[in-house]
Amino acid sequence: MATHDEGRRVDVTAGRRSPNMHDVAAVAGVSHQTVSRVLNGFESIRPETRDRVNDAIRQLGYRRNTAARALATSRSQAIGVLAPATSDFGPTSTVQAIEVAARSIGYYPLVTTAATDRRSIFASLDFLLDQSIEALVVIAPHIRALDAMRELDVNVPTVTLQSTDLGTGTAITIDQLEGAQLAIGHLLELGHRRIQHVAGPLEFFEAAARRHGYEASLAEAGLEPLPIFVGDWTSESGYRAAATISPDATAVFAANDQMALGLIHGLAERGLRVPQDISVVGFDNLPEAAHFLPGLTTVHQDFGRIGRLAVEVLLQQIDGGEVAVVPAIEPWLVVRGSTAPPPRKR
Numbered sequence: 001m002a003t004h005d006e007g008r009r010v011d012v013t014a015g016r017r018s019p020n021m022h023d024v025a026a027v028a029g030v031s032h033q034t035v036s037r038v039l040n041g042f043e044s045i046r047p048e049t050r051d052r053v054n055d056a057i058r059q060l061g062y063r064r065n066t067a068a069r070a071l072a073t074s075r076s077q078a079i080g081v082l083a084p085a086t087s088d089f090g091p092t093s094t095v096q097a098i099e100v101a102a103r104s105i106g107y108y109p110l111v112t113t114a115a116t117d118r119r120s121i122f123a124s125l126d127f128l129l130d131q132s133i134e135a136l137v138v139i140a141p142h143i144r145a146l147d148a149m150r151e152l153d154v155n156v157p158t159v160t161l162q163s164t165d166l167g168t169g170t171a172i173t174i175d176q177l178e179g180a181q182l183a184i185g186h187l188l189e190l191g192h193r194r195i196q197h198v199a200g201p202l203e204f205f206e207a208a209a210r211r212h213g214y215e216a217s218l219a220e221a222g223l224e225p226l227p228i229f230v231g232d233w234t235s236e237s238g239y240r241a242a243a244t245i246s247p248d249a250t251a252v253f254a255a256n257d258q259m260a261l262g263l264i265h266g267l268a269e270r271g272l273r274v275p276q277d278i279s280v281v282g283f284d285n286l287p288e289a290a291h292f293l294p295g296l297t298t299v300h301q302d303f304g305r306i307g308r309l310a311v312e313v314l315l316q317q318i319d320g321g322e323v324a325v326v327p328a329i330e331p332w333l334v335v336r337g338s339t340a341p342p343p344r345k346r
Contacts, residue, residue: 019060027056078110079314080128080136080156082145085113085120088233088258089286090303091139094161097307098137105315107134114145116203121148129154135314137161141204157317159310170317172309172326176206179299179331180213183253183281186297186333188221191341192251192279196226198241198263200233200255210255210283231255235262242266250278250342257282257289257298264292264338275340285334294337301331 021039025032030049038045038053045053056062079102083091099109110131114124125148128136135157140146146160159170187195197214200207211228218225229244231237238259243266245252254260260282264274272278274294282289285300306329316323 019062021062023060024053024056024062027059028052077107078131078133079107079311080131080133081109081111082121082124082128082136082138082140083111083113084139084141085115089284090301091141093303094139094307094310097304098310099307101308101311105311107311107315109137116142116144118144118148121145122152125149125152125154129156134318135159137310137314141206143203143205157314159313161306161310170313170323170326172306172313173328174301174306174331175328176209176331177213177216178328179283179301180210180253181217182331182333183283183299184214184217186335186339187251187253187279187281188217190251190279190339193221193223193342194226194246194249195223195251195253196245196249197228198238198252198254198259199228199230200259202230207255210253214253231259234258235265238262238264239266242270245270245278251281251339252278253281253283255283257284257286257296260296260298260338261292264296274338277343279339279342281339289334290336292336292338297336297339298334299331300334302329305329 021032021035025035028035028049030053034045034049035053038050079098081095081098083095086092095109095111099111102109110128110133112124112127114120121144125138129152133156136154136159138145138149138158138160140149140160149158149160159172161172184195195214195218197211199211202208202211215225226246226249227244229241231241233256235258238254239262241254241259242263245263245267252263254263260280264280267274267278267280274280280296282296282298283301285298289296289298309326309329313323313326
């Protein structure tokens with residue numbers, strides 16, 4: 001491709017190389033230092049000069065060499081994000097919020113995923129740390145992610161999300177225990193005394209905290225827990241759980257909304273109506289939760305706020321500031337049609 005501007009000719013086809021800053025300068029009729037100032041947002045550039053440089057950038061299809069810029073400035077403007085290898089609502093919503101928040105302050109997230117095994121987590125962390133990231137967000141739903149961080153001696157500002165504070169970076173959490181207590185408290189207020197729990201995988205911090213909240217709430221009310229079914233977060237496992245629900249259970253607390261969805265399906269196949277025969281509470285408040293049949297009573301988690309707070313805390317650390325302990329974010333209960341008093345109370 002050859003580009004002409006006011007008698008200047010720039011040929012960037014030789015060797016099929018990409019256009020560079022000097023090519024932009026030649027087309028715009030300015031120095032490469034002026035191009036650099038335009039790219040870095042210097043306010044002292046005259047508007048007409050800025051326009052010529054931006055026109056040349058568009059004509060040439062110039063893209064900044066971020067690797068070279070990082071070497072020159074020791075600033076990559078990149079935030080690494082390690083996320084679970086899942087399409088679940090919570091992690092994906094959090095990653096989206098991190099991206100929006102990071103871009104708003106001139107940073108760019110570099111996202112990779114890892115399975116739950118140690119080898120996958122190590123490989124993904126190694127990849128991110130090799131990219132000269134300035135900070136790291138780890139969505140750490142289980143202990144193996146935190147163990148890997150300790151062993152690798154991560155030396156950039158770090159926050160962990162959806163985990164407990166176990167001394168690895170700054171932990172930003174939603175109060176899972178309180179969320180479970182809100183769910184059980186709602187059922188107790190309706191008059192339920194035989195409440196069962198469909199738990200998530202117990203190696204996950206959130207699942208363990210929600211199970212503890214269930215058991216603690218019943219103990220405080222002087223009630224015995226019913227046998228717990230351990231699922232895997234999927235609707236299919238919630239569907240299987242329906243076959244294990246005790247005949248005298250009047251309510252079920254599912255550890256997430258997907259399992260609650262499968263549970264409602266399975267209960268219907270057993271001839272049980274929700275909430276006329278049995279109430280169901282979920283956790284997460286999926287966007288689809290209002291459209292379950294019936295609409296699902298559930299615990300809302302503000303994943304967007306978690307992502308925004310993560311970037312805010314990292315920026316403080318990058319700028320050399322001290323970050324105090326971040327209080328857990330409070331969830332709240334959203335009451336819909338899947339809960340009602342037990343049959344004998346009507």
